[in-house]
Amino acid sequence: MARKPAAQSVDREDILWAAAEVLRRKGYDVTTMKDIAAEVNLTAASLYHHFPNKDFLLLNVLEFGIGLVIEKLEEITASEMSHAEKLAAMIRFHVGAITGNVAMGTAMIFEIRPLLNAGAGNRYGGGKFFEEFAERRDRFFARRDYFEGLFRNVLLGGICAGEFRQVDAPTVTRAILGAHNWVGVWYRDGGRLSGEEVADVMVDTWLAALRASD
Amino acid sequence: MARKPAAQSVDREDILWAAAEVLRRKGYDVTTMKDIAAEVNLTAASLYHHFPNKDFLLLNVLEFGIGLVIEKLEEITASEMSHAEKLAAMIRFHVGAITGNVAMGTAMIFEIRPLLNAGAGNRYGGGKFFEEFAERRDRFFARRDYFEGLFRNVLLGGICAGEFRQVDAPTVTRAILGAHNWVGVWYRDGGRLSGEEVADVMVDTWLAALRASD
DNA sequence: TCTACAATCGAATCGCAGTTCAATTGTTCG
């Protein structure tokens, strides 16, 4: 099998990171294939050698991002820690992922609607690619729900175990995730707080919100 | 002064609400002037009689939305309640505004990046409108900061008064707003919880997170 | 009734972004 000329070589993953970065700055709809290509010193046309089209590229970015996070979270939930300790570890990891990687984190939050719109209108006129696209898109949303479920289950577990007070777990879960997601919007490297410090505040806040009062 | 034929009459505000609704569904970049026009039974061309261009239309939507919220919040902060009561009232109002009006709420969150991009590239080629646009856009962001400050000041006040425990107020403020904003993403009328119930959960959660422990 | 102007629309520009394709380059493998 022939390989790309070593010098100009750019692989799939490089493109995904680059795309995430551009996406963070401009948003899917405004981001052009040319923008993404430029970020890795390619031309727009070249991207079509790696991805069927723009929608798939976005989908790949999101799949990549969610995969990065779920794996680690599963490790934590499978461990032997208390529910409170698990939650703290999950929060630290999630916030760390967002602050350490604002691009991917922001993409995960803001580019979901474009993903929903994708392929809705004209593209895929009757659709050879569409079937695969729809399937993978649905799988992505399922994984997203699973991700949310990992947090929710720790809350539910902690409530059952009496570590946490009685709260509406689904809603509080979403409150947590919303607070974290928003970090991707305002956090800046070199700001008043480091990523770890932000994570510390979040851990402190959520444990306080959940601490059994008795 | 001649007025519009009573029957076909559509005023500025109607357009803003319609635009917010379409914006929620599709997002600024994908929303066409035709989409917005259709929502109020007009043609795209007609919109230009009410707004100079698409960017200004978005700006008007956001200005309208933020105004709606700030006025009420100021009332609350100016009242005689305790800090905890103020915070509860503010949370109830904010979440209520979002759930009662997902369109405007969602627009306020997601269309800020498009606003930043607006006029960045080509439009306003050298720019007759641009000066006014830039000025109003900056004013909008200032109001947005002011809005955040209203929440932060209640936290700070509560901490000083000993009603709340010591926390990093700026970060917790953003955590609160992030949690609320996210509500606009997942909340659906007719879901398991009503808007008021969601607000109740939020109030309970945040007061617990802030309750002085001694 | 007559005039001026607000509100609207249809049709015509204009530029751009996604996508396609045939041609080029350079590597790996036999």
Place this chain on the structure above:
DNA sequence: CGAACAATTGAACTGCGATTCGATTGTAGA
């Protein structure tokens, strides 16, 4: 060295969406 194929590109195609403009309609006030 030669074949086969991965990686990349410049140029061309296409469709759509923002915006412009001249024409039309109907109402308010003189």
